[in-house]
Amino acid sequence: MVIVMSPDADPSDIEAVVTLAEAAGCEAFVSRGFARTVIGVVGDLERLGPQRLRGMRGVSEVAQVSAPYKLVSAEHHPARSVVEVSGVPIGPDTFTLIAGPCAVETPEQTLHAARLAKTAGATLLRGGAYKPRTSPYTFQGLGEQGLKILADVRAETGLPIVTEVVDPRDVDLAAHYADMLQIGARNMQNFTLLHAVGETTRPVLLKRGMSATIEEWLLAAEHIAQRGNLNIVLCERGIRTFEKTTRNTLDISAVPVAHALSHLPVIVDPSHASGRRDLVVPLARAAIAAGADGLIIDIHPDPAYALCDGAQALTHQDIQQLAQAVADLARVMGRRIPEAVANELTPA
Amino acid sequence: MVIVMSPDADPSDIEAVVTLAEAAGCEAFVSRGFARTVIGVVGDLERLGPQRLRGMRGVSEVAQVSAPYKLVSAEHHPARSVVEVSGVPIGPDTFTLIAGPCAVETPEQTLHAARLAKTAGATLLRGGAYKPRTSPYTFQGLGEQGLKILADVRAETGLPIVTEVVDPRDVDLAAHYADMLQIGARNMQNFTLLHAVGETTRPVLLKRGMSATIEEWLLAAEHIAQRGNLNIVLCERGIRTFEKTTRNTLDISAVPVAHALSHLPVIVDPSHASGRRDLVVPLARAAIAAGADGLIIDIHPDPAYALCDGAQALTHQDIQQLAQAVADLARVMGRRIPEAVANELTPA
Amino acid sequence: MVIVMSPDADPSDIEAVVTLAEAAGCEAFVSRGFARTVIGVVGDLERLGPQRLRGMRGVSEVAQVSAPYKLVSAEHHPARSVVEVSGVPIGPDTFTLIAGPCAVETPEQTLHAARLAKTAGATLLRGGAYKPRTSPYTFQGLGEQGLKILADVRAETGLPIVTEVVDPRDVDLAAHYADMLQIGARNMQNFTLLHAVGETTRPVLLKRGMSATIEEWLLAAEHIAQRGNLNIVLCERGIRTFEKTTRNTLDISAVPVAHALSHLPVIVDPSHASGRRDLVVPLARAAIAAGADGLIIDIHPDPAYALCDGAQALTHQDIQQLAQAVADLARVMGRRIPEAVANELTPA
Amino acid sequence: MVIVMSPDADPSDIEAVVTLAEAAGCEAFVSRGFARTVIGVVGDLERLGPQRLRGMRGVSEVAQVSAPYKLVSAEHHPARSVVEVSGVPIGPDTFTLIAGPCAVETPEQTLHAARLAKTAGATLLRGGAYKPRTSPYTFQGLGEQGLKILADVRAETGLPIVTEVVDPRDVDLAAHYADMLQIGARNMQNFTLLHAVGETTRPVLLKRGMSATIEEWLLAAEHIAQRGNLNIVLCERGIRTFEKTTRNTLDISAVPVAHALSHLPVIVDPSHASGRRDLVVPLARAAIAAGADGLIIDIHPDPAYALCDGAQALTHQDIQQLAQAVADLARVMGRRIPEAVANELTPA
Structure with a gap:
């Protein structure tokens, strides 16, 4: 109940x-x-x-809730939830763009990326200090130093920070620096980590596991909610299939399905879903049109030199195109975007 | 070459x-x-x-074309192709809605569905006379009688007909009655059937197989093209994955990927992709925003009594919503829709 | 009922x-x-x-049968079925090896392969005259000429022939030459082809589609059975997944699952499942141990020059290893193998 | 290098x-x-x-190693590795059975299960004290109390213990009680957990993630090895596919493929792969025949009352069948099984 x-x-x-x-x-x-x-x-x-x-x-x-998840279920729930991240709302009336570098590399790169993010209309900055990497021989993130860089860039740009945590022992530290904590796809069923972020007061961005059903995703959210924290935003980022032209297969249906099953906001990550720069804007458009409450996008001032996932990062030339797509489509979908952004763009 | x-x-x-x-x-x-x-x-x-x-x-x-498919490849191809179905164009400048019943059941049901299709803005009528069904104990279609019903309904409504063929022996008969021949997902690699439609002059709607890679899909198109018929429209209709809330997983990325690899038009079937009426409009929106050249939608005047796939068929109340979505989003995407349709809808 | x-x-x-x-x-x-x-x-x-x-x-x-398939269901069925192919039984007490070239290329290659097949203990010869190929630019099979070569090789070696049909128009011709008709994975839901083989008196080897559920596979068998032909052997040949080291993923569980659901014999094709010569013998062993009633194996006298699937074909040096594995494991599983074969091998 | x-x-x-x-x-x-x-x-x-x-x-x-994993690669590696767990070897010459309850529930249940495990020929006892559960409303394991029960049962039966860890903060405690630490499928890319077990001296059982490629699995092993611990046993436990009759799809090919790519031992978990008691023995047989170095099996004295995964647990009547299958097939595969077990069974 x-x-x-x-x-x-x-x-x-x-x-x-x-x-x-x-x-x-x-x-x-x-x-x-x-x-x-x-x-x-x-x-x-x-x-x-x-x-x-x-x-x-x-x-x-x-x-009474018949679904196996209770706190996050939409059953008999009066209205969709809004999650607010240091003043930035994510919910049914707005459209929220989160952008930034996959990994924090240097203060300069992060600041540059944050400024690009702002020009794209982003109101939240993403950036990874702890990077879960398939190979132990690749860049694993800067750790606390990365968190400090993010905090400095927030001071400079005003953008609240979204950053991934991968270890329950780091959650307090990350919560100290960041405005929103991200659980990555590989950790969607790392239940002790879910419990740790559930015990903080920070909003949580919960990515769907790459082979998680939507029900398992919502049960992962329930693990967080049950520990006290209902400020959860779901993020669809592609599932694993046999198709080879994309890194993952964006399950666009997950947006309306999760909205039907849960009162939580749902955003989409077209960068990790596709792994290809040329697909980010078309998939971003599709996500808005399918009813997503926001997007999270990889951007990098110099993708060719990115330490992580450069092939999918948008950069200068793509970002205006993204901003325009967001403005045009969010309007058709009846969603507010930040006024400053809207003013700079040509009307659809 | x-x-x-x-x-x-x-x-x-x-x-x-x-x-x-x-x-x-x-x-x-x-x-x-x-x-x-x-x-x-x-x-x-x-x-x-x-x-x-x-x-x-x-x-x-x-x-020189390095891709394994040659005639349908986008490599060095000067412009995207337009396929015209008895005067109705499918291509980069327009947005084409194909709608109708999954299966032709009776003259009345087909005519009623065709009129609903027109109110949705459809300019082509779909309807199955030969139904490939998983179980031999379910309705298998009316065969030639179904083709005749379709031809009568075309005479009544003016809508050209798209219908599926499942046997090379029926191709000439179907081509005699229909304006466009559909190859269903289960037959995407039924090569003798591909060759048979490749030898006709009718445009072909080629659905992607439920576990076909995009490359295999384009090679299936090449089988048709090689026999002489380049009037092929690709149709993404969902792939098979582990996710259970939808009948298939709509691979929305297939739209921009197929557009990048081939000069052929690409449309989307959100009805078969999802198998759920409530998801058809959100997925239709996503398809338009991702750049699709059209949609094919199941509609039925009385879905509860449909002999095939009633759970996914749109009916009266949903159809205005679909028409509005198409009009709003096609406009944002810079695509023309038929004037008669546009005039009846409220501006976005 | x-x-x-x-x-x-x-x-x-x-x-x-x-x-x-x-x-x-x-x-x-x-x-x-x-x-x-x-x-x-x-x-x-x-x-x-x-x-x-x-x-x-x-x-x-x-x-009364509650499963959606009736004639092929194991429900209340008194005993597992034996299918006999020109005197060669496939069923619960025996272990049957089918081997031969993926494609019939020349009389010499086919005869050579058939002799190799016999040394491996094969009692049925496989060989493709009609080849469904992903690309239209690769070898598509010799057609009737291939069937004639197979018939000549049967006359020479005494091995009954298993060959694939891909078009309902060719079924009578193929049934004239061959002892068993194969439906390939790509055609598992080519229902008019299923009906055509269901109307012959030839036993049918029905491969599982690459993304077919076991239920769909049994329903495909039901399509054949319903037209009158209950002499059906099911063949698991790998399903499509995200794993990249193998061409497909052999679903070894399909053997005991299909045995539990249906009275039909079940064999395994480790050659197409893996696409790798080095995996054929380990997977063949696994199949026997899981309870398979037989195997179908690609062999070629000179795999480097095979016109189709050479990378997975066994040749001279591998064949004795296969024969030994079959003999050792079939014995442990309580299955008879042909005496001539058993006599030539060392006891386990 | x-x-x-x-x-x-x-x-x-x-x-x-x-x-x-x-x-x-x-x-x-x-x-x-x-x-x-x-x-x-x-x-x-x-x-x-x-x-x-x-x-x-x-x-x-x-x-020089060209694979992305280095320490665990088979390239130029002189011989397959043996991992020894408190005197029990897992490697190329032996066949090792690990059995026990999915979850430790009570001292009595665990002791009873351990005695059943011994009669099945098991030389290692599995049992979960920390249970990663999809729903937060199901039994999550007894934690340290469960570890103590396992240690008491080891003292009673002489069976060394394999138990799962799910949180880096629990690794030292678990390593204090247990003989081998298990990383579950959901945590295969929980890199901080991999690092934590890599810093212990306990052997590690690394389950393959449910959508992990074999390459990703070996890279996860590399994360452990790089921290100093090369005593790693790989465990295939089924991957996620579209097939619905089994909980997961056992990727039997993963056994010979992992053996070809890595020098580490590979075992199979048919219980979690299938989720069905009736499939455990057939799949266990297939695993041995495919070349696995061991098995890990769920058993329970009273599966109907199990707090976790009762539907897949073997019990009294199945265990003799498993023991016989192991004895018969391990012998054919040229592997030693413990003498005490061999003596009690009838020869094949």
């Missing part, structure tokens, strides 16, 4: 629900989102009595 | 190229498209001498 | 069952196997009355 | 090689296996000079 608290519920209202559930021998999981708190209850729900809960102060909805 | 003839080349120009190639001991394959003819030559190209060919009357381009 | 006739039922017994079923408004499909006939009945089974059928002469079993 | 030290090389020999490599500006990675140490060197190999290394004391082989 899921109890959705109203936006104006106060901590004592939440406490009262938890106390009642536990008194009935149930287990209660409080998950806090940007605008509202959701409480999942498992155990003898008959004995607990949903009717009693409906009358309690601060309780907005009480719903 | 591929020799692209200019649109105004006459039969004797083509004949002269073939004669020269054969005199040099090469094999020549003449493939006729809507606006131009392409001649593929294999053998001792050194001896043939491309220079000599370039000077011949009616020769527009002579290109 | 499925009615299994006893081995000694005569045509009038079968006729009586069909007459009764049709009189009750049902449709009856008579499918003739090597040792017994099975009749599938669909329609108003209540009205038909299974009890009445059980008492009829020649009726051995009457079973 | 890889330098294989001879079995009798002493620490000063290894030190000398490292010193020389570092003096030449290269980076050296020392990886210690059961019988020998391997040193990987990256950097300016020209300057280092392989010739000079070949003459050094304790150096057995110096090889």
